[in-house]
Amino acid sequence: MTTVLGIHHVSILVSDTRRALDFYHGVLGLPLDYDRPEIGFPGAWLYIGQQQLHLLELPQQLATTPPTGHGGRDHHFAMLVNDLSGLCQALEAHGIAYTLSRSGRSALFCRDPDGNAVEIIEQIPD
DSSP: OOOOOOOOEEEEEESOHHHHHIIIIIISOOOEETTOOOOSSOEEEEEETTEEEEEEEOGGGSOSSOOOSOGGGSSEEEEEESOHHHHHHHHHHTTOOEEEOTTSSSEEEEEOTTOOEEEEEEOOOO
16 A cells, blocks of 8 residues: 655745745745756745745636635645744734734744745744
8 A cells, every 4th residue: 555655845826936936935935946847837946844835827827816814714835934933023024914823823824925825833842
């Protein structure tokens, strides 16, 4: 029987790769993967630890319904960080709104420039 070993990547739709990179690379600091092959449309690949985030510039496929408030009840992906307060400062410095997790965990939700919900959880050392 095959065993699922983990997540390789998450793909999200964006309307403008450069604008999305300003958020994911510029604000969140995700490193770029420069080995993205030519696949017929713009985009970018970034690293989240050993996994990847794939930005797919396919604006015609973006949802037409605007996102609503807190991202915890929306499609989202989650990333671990080691300093949530430092990330809050970076988000505030770039004018990016966020809400703290309603569960009481050390986590927040924000949205990228295209309205994709992103959960960010502080990893507490053992």
